Amino acid sequence: MGETNVQSMSKGVSTGSVPLDELVAICGPDRVITEHAALRTYESDGLLQYAVVPAAAVLPDSASEVAAVVAACHRAAVPWVARGSGTGLSGGSLPVEGGVVISLSRMRRILEVDLANQRIVVEPGVTNAQISAAVGPTHFYPPDPSSQIICSIGGNVAENSGGVHCFKYGFTTNWVVGCEVVLPDGSTTVLGGAAGELDRPGYDLLGAFVGSEGTLGVATKITLRITPAPEATRTVVAYFDTPEQAGQVVSDVVSAGVVPGAMEIMDNLAIAATEAATHAGNPLDAGALLIVELDGSESECAARFDEVIRFCEANGATGVRIAQSEDERALIWKARKAAFAAMGRISPNFYVQDGVIPRTRLPQVLRRIEGLGAEYGLRVANVFHAGDGNLHPLVLFDAAVPGEAERAEELAGRIVEVCVEEGGSLTGEHGIGVDKKRYMPKMFSEADLEAFQRLRCAFDPDGRVNPGKVMPTPRLCGEVPGPYRQHPLEAAGVIERL
């Protein structure tokens, strides 16, 4: 089903042929892949429903090689897509037909660890988990996608990745302070703090770049803030008859001014799947479980933890399990972080969504999802980042049953529409990519999309960087509108045009 979507997206953008000789001259023959079988490694990201084999894949070793590759593609009018570890869940790094994939997986050096300034400078291929490892045990890097052992920081920057600790600590965009970026014309610039400083004068192009899904350029060096590791961590898992009760605990906790490091809910189906996969010891008859993790100073954690337990009990918790050791804590998280992978235990296929809702709408949204599941005759497992209202409904289906995959996809689409109708968003952390772009008009008006396009065109007027992603329909940039007139201030010498 992906191919047809993909075909249409570069419509209107003329493309040249891949400058293979140049790419080989830049990276050497071993790091330019053109054989079809080898190229299939790059045909999909973590969202396997979509697959496109690119014309070539290159594996540059350095920022200067990336810049040379991009410049060569620019001259040859060839579209390109940057790729990190390929764990994305929205088809954000899906290749373009006839285009080049720039894999950053060889650029995995940690360039500088500066604990005094709480900064780390890394290449884009470094994994998320390696960053916290490099600055530990005194410090850590909070955004922690479930795929953190594999996913690359360059991909995190492109997608503005989240994770379970983001309610308290913020998202990737809150932790990136500077990026060396190769722009679509092959030039290199630094967005944000050149030395990792905050508030560099000028437009916050870094803020616009992070989360732009690889459509504005490619980061070749990333400077991140890090923070002192918490002194204490307390983790509890509580069981309830319904997800609504667990949701009410979350609201009570937040309203009381407690800011847990993480709050996660799984429903009965998700518990069943993860038990089969991890044997974490969660009861199969629980309607929902809630994980609450407090972190911070010893005194603050201890005081607030009792409050959290009281809220669980007041909302009818049928059981409460407090992690007594790091091993027990790890087991609680193992079940949660394995949730997507574990779905294979209860269903041949699944389709994951990433909608966000205002947290207070949780009860009605769950009712609507349940109703939709019944309407489509499909099971939906639910896993949420409860603090920030980010839902991951998992639509279970069997692709071997004719028509079921299509039905599952349609149901998943109905679910994100519900999220938007309730005042939420299409995606909290997975990105729009190719997968959700058709829903963009549900959330944004044509005027909104047009403003997005202005930003994109400022960076990539030719539309050759990760084309066909984010925007619902292909569109061209055109020239900057309006005839150029000398501004009165320019005539007066007050301003100057570059």
Add this chain to the structure above:
Amino acid sequence: MKSETPSTYDEAAELLRGATADGRPVRFRGGGTKLGWGRPVPEPDLEICTEGLDRILEHNAGDFTAVLQAGVPLAVAEGAFATAGQMLALDPPLSPWGGAGDDAAVEAVAAGATIGGIVATNDSGPLRHHYGGVRDLIVGVAVVLSDGTVSRAGGKVIKNVAGYDLGKLFAGAFGTLGLIADVTVRLHPRPARTATVVARSSDPTQLPAAAATLAHAPLEADCLDLWWDADAGAGAVLARFGSADPGPRVEEAAGLLGKVGGLAIDIDTDDTACWEAQRAAQRGDVVVKVSALPAALPAVMAATQALGGTLVARAGLGLAWIQLPVADDGAETVARIESLRGALAPAPCVVLDAPADVRAALDPWGDETGPVGLMHKVKERFDPAGVCAPGLFVGGL
């Protein structure tokens, strides 16, 4: 200069469309507390005031979000949020005088800084240490572009990656990309109690060390500031803790500071005034904002000392506001600013407040570095006619 006060986005759009058609420059005005910031530019033909866009459109207490029109004074918004035990964790100075000033001048900015102006200028205060800046607190934005397009980006939920993050692009753009019509903000619980540990010293080398000790401690201070007054030869590190019971953490912080040695340490549980003073010290006759790394704090203090200035710094972030004494001669003030820039290069040193002759004699933004060409391309896409606050911003944007 004509002044207009639209009360709807359509009216604002109509005004901007007209300005674009005529090629006449426009500036945007909120509370009017920071009109002197940026490059000096001729008075534009039209000023669009956000006074008529002053509604709190939503306060979703259960979801800890709010939608504020640009003209809502921050103080008014905070009052509304406080009734629900919440706050917008943004506390820049609300007037150019930090509360003082003569009657007429105070009257002119009585309502104080508006959310639109604060977002447009990326202003911030001590809470930035823990809660981040404007860019970290806005989750959605509505803007009116110079061709009359009204566009939204972001959303009303605290987590959202759909579409481009135009909120960050417009934050701190000084109105040069268009009018910010409303912003959706993330709120936080207002701490039931706060307590501040204050460590005073007359030794300027000791204070950055004290600040670094707290910056690396896992105590999660809400604010971590430093001040230094060169003339008085006195300064302090201040760390504020907020929660239902901040006592244990503030005691722990005091203990850590005790180990630094040579500091006079007090715990202040009625700490509003000392933080008001930190905010107020970000404004003055001549104020330069320094963007450095935290470890550069000793150099920033030395530069302040050499020029006889006063300093407030977000010690854990590396941001500092240096007030320089006003010289009788504007050229002398310019020389002091240039000396400061020379001493701290390449850290950006942006002149916020300064007399007109000083601003005219130097670029308040400092030397152009970074992707200024790309910024011009962004400007050309959003404001092709070049009517939104032309010339005010970095590189003449």
